[in-house]
Amino acid sequence: MKDNIIDMRNIVKSFYIGTPNQLDILKDIDITIKEGEFVSIVGASGSGKSTLMNIIGALDRPTSGTYILNGTNVGEKTDNGLSEVRNKKIGFVFQTYNLIPRSSALKNVELPMLYYGMNRHERRERAEKLLELVGMEDRMKHLPNELSGGQKQRVAIARALANEPSIILADEPTGALDSSTGRLVMDLFHKVHEVEGKTIVFITHNYELAEETERIITLKDGKIVSEEYNDKYVKKFPDGEKICL
Numbered sequence: 001m002k003d004n005i006i007d008m009r010n011i012v013k014s015f016y017i018g019t020p021n022q023l024d025i026l027k028d029i030d031i032t033i034k035e036g037e038f039v040s041i042v043g044a045s046g047s048g049k050s051t052l053m054n055i056i057g058a059l060d061r062p063t064s065g066t067y068i069l070n071g072t073n074v075g076e077k078t079d080n081g082l083s084e085v086r087n088k089k090i091g092f093v094f095q096t097y098n099l100i101p102r103s104s105a106l107k108n109v110e111l112p113m114l115y116y117g118m119n120r121h122e123r124r125e126r127a128e129k130l131l132e133l134v135g136m137e138d139r140m141k142h143l144p145n146e147l148s149g150g151q152k153q154r155v156a157i158a159r160a161l162a163n164e165p166s167i168i169l170a171d172e173p174t175g176a177l178d179s180s181t182g183r184l185v186m187d188l189f190h191k192v193h194e195v196e197g198k199t200i201v202f203i204t205h206n207y208e209l210a211e212e213t214e215r216i217i218t219l220k221d222g223k224i225v226s227e228e229y230n231d232k233y234v235k236k237f238p239d240g241e242k243i244c245l
Contacts, residue, residue, distance in 0.1 A: 004068075005166055005199050006033040006056065011065035013051050013222075025051045026062070027222045033201065035166075038193045038233075040202040040210035043219035050171070052219065053203045057090055057169050058082045070166045087115055091160030095172040097152040099144040105131060105155045106140040112162040130158035133196075134188060150181035157188055161196070168192060168200045174209065186212065190236035 011029035014022050026048050033039050043049045054060035055067065058074055061082075067074040070089055077085060091112075092098075099108045109127040118126075131140050134154040144152055153173060160168050170189065174182035186209060192198050202213055210216045214233050218226040 002035040002037075004032050005035045005037075005070050006031060006201070007066075007068040008032075008056075009066045011052075011055065011062045011067065013048075013055065013060075014063045025222050026055075029065070029222075029224060031217065031224070033199065036193075036197055036199055037215060038189075038200045038202070038213045039215045039217060040204055040213040041217045041219060042204055042207055042210040044205060046221075047219040048222040049203050049205075049219050051222075053169065053171050053201075056167075056201060057092060058085045087112060088163055089166045091162070091165040091168045093153070093156050093160050093168065093170040093173045095175040097144070097149075097156045097176075099152055099155060099159075101144055104141050104143060105136060105147070105158075108144070108155055109159045109162055112159060116163050126162065127158070130161055131155070133161075134158045148181070149177050150184055153177065153185050154188060157185075157192065161192070161198075166199060168198050169203075170200060171203045172205070173202075174206075175204075187236060194235055194237040 008029055008031040011026055012024065013026040014024045017023050029052065041049050041052060051060070055062050058069070061075065069085065072085065074082070074085060100111065103111070106124070106127050109130055110123045113123040113126065128140065131137055134157050136151060136154050136158065139147060139151060147155065173189070174185050177185060189200060189202070193200050202209070204210055211230060211232055213230060215227070215229050217224060
């Protein structure tokens with residue numbers, strides 16, 4: 001049996017909007033995700049999924065509750081410790097790509113490894129292999145403004161894999177793309193999950209995309225209203241060979 005990689009218990013996130021008023025965004029959230037799972041967190045705007053994503057990604061702290069990430073109690077970390085968790089354990093893919101405009105695709109993918117302390121030769125070699133993995137080997141030297149939306153997102157996925165994170169956390173990664181390009185990007189997530197064996201937490205408002213994942217967690221008004229394994233889940237790369245990076 002695979003180990004739990006995310007274990008959240010009684011997570012609450014509240015904002016104070018003037019004494020004694022309190023706005024509860026997340027209410028007693030319990031989530032367990034095992035190593036290698038592809039899980040979607042789905043909900044309408046205002047359901048609390050972005051707030052939950054920020055806590056999963058160690059970008060924000062809960063008001064109360066316990067969050068264990070890959071054996072580490074995130075709540076006990078200092079701000080510098082949270083930064084280290086983000087850099088080493090989590091690969092982020094955002095709807096808006098968040099690429100550095102004046103850096104090439106190759107340099108964007110190298111950046112997390114620079115912060116990690118990897119030497120120049122190793123950074124470049126791994127960045128090249130990652131860009132090959134996502135089908136961007138012929139665009140390595142291009143700047144973000146020379147790439148299409150789908151190409152930018154593929155670079156962002158390569159960057160997310162740079163430090164061999166425990167989790168890929170994807171926030172509406174197809175939201176800014178047309179349907180055909182979104183389909184290509186979604187297939188790439190399946191490849192990263194099935195061929196590379198990565199744990200993926202996929203945040204979306206799109207229930208059709210959520211139905212492509214192994215397990216669906218539905219949020220409404222800051223609460224989990226359903227959590228179910230997906231009988232419709234089908235592997236896209238059932239015979240994919242492991243790609244050595």
